[in-house]
Amino acid sequence: MPRHFLFLLSSARRGGNTETLARRAAAALPARVGQDWRDLNSPGLPAFRDRRHGDHYDPPEPAAQALLTATEVATDLVFVCPLYWYGLPAPAKLYLDHWSHWMRLGTGFREGMAGKRIWLVMTHSGSRPEEIAPAVDCLRHSASYMKAAFMGTLLGFANAPGEILADAAALAAADRFFTA
Numbered sequence: 476m477p478r479h480f481l482f483l484l485s486s487a488r489r490g491g492n493t494e495t496l497a498r499r500a501a502a503a504l505p506a507r508v509g510q511d512w513r514d515l516n517s518p519g520l521p522a523f524r525d526r527r528h529g530d531h532y533d534p535p536e537p538a539a540q541a542l543l544t545a546t547e548v549a550t551d552l553v554f555v556c557p558l559y560w561y562g563l564p565a566p567a568k569l570y571l572d573h574w575s576h577w578m579r580l581g582t583g584f585r586e587g588m589a590g591k592r593i594w595l596v597m598t599h600s601g602s603r604p605e606e607i608a609p610a611v612d613c614l615r616h617s618a619s620y621m622k623a624a625f626m627g628t629l630l631g632f633a634n635a636p637g638e639i640l641a642d643a644a645a646l647a648a649a650d651r652f653f654t655a
């Protein structure tokens with residue numbers, strides 16, 4: 476099956492450190508690998524409503540349906556996430572919450588997630604490993620729940636836009652992140 480990567484930007488600013496690091500990693504992908512870049516902020520997903528018990532889920536709204544389709548056709552999902560308050564940025568977390576809706580549409584979303592590869596590109600501004608671990612574990616456990624493979628984290632240290640270019644270790648890791 477041809478590989479197709481879906482990059483899910485979630486920073487509250489465009490062109491920031493995390494996107495720069497993810498684009499550096501993506502540049503190492505062979506040309507035959509498809510790339511789809513989406514900003515989870517724009518268009519944003521609607522608020523998630525829990526309708527699991529005694530209610531029903533309507534078909535997703537257009538922005539959510541577009542993201543659902545993009546997710547279904549991807550072999551690889553790349554969460555591009557700055558560390559925000561020791562967790563994933565809200566748009567990335569909201570996207571995960573919507574999986575709970577999409578799983579209940581009867582369209583095979585959950586079965587389709589099994590076997591996909593999930594990656595995390597993250598930057599932070601000086602948190603300790605134990606402060607970063609909860610964000611990574613959120614994605615690792617979510618992937619496991621869906622029987623998807625969590626492939627690992629590309630971590631960079633930066634704060635102001637552009638500072639990631641000074642993290643030589645992160646840039647070197649980016650060059651081999653998807654291809655090692």
Ligand SMILES: Cc1cc2nc3c(=O)[nH]c(=O)nc-3n(C[C@H](O)[C@H](O)[C@H](O)COP(=O)(O)O)c2cc1C
Pocket residue numbers: 486487488490491492493494557558559560561562598599600601602632633634635636
């Ligand atoms: C709302 C918010 C919360 C943040 N929380 C943390 C944090 O918990 N730990 C940390 O090391 N950096 C934190 N940061 C700093 C960002 O992770 C850092 O600036 C990162 O490089 C931003 O990535 P970007 O340029 O892709 O947006 C926070 C930044 C913002 C705006």
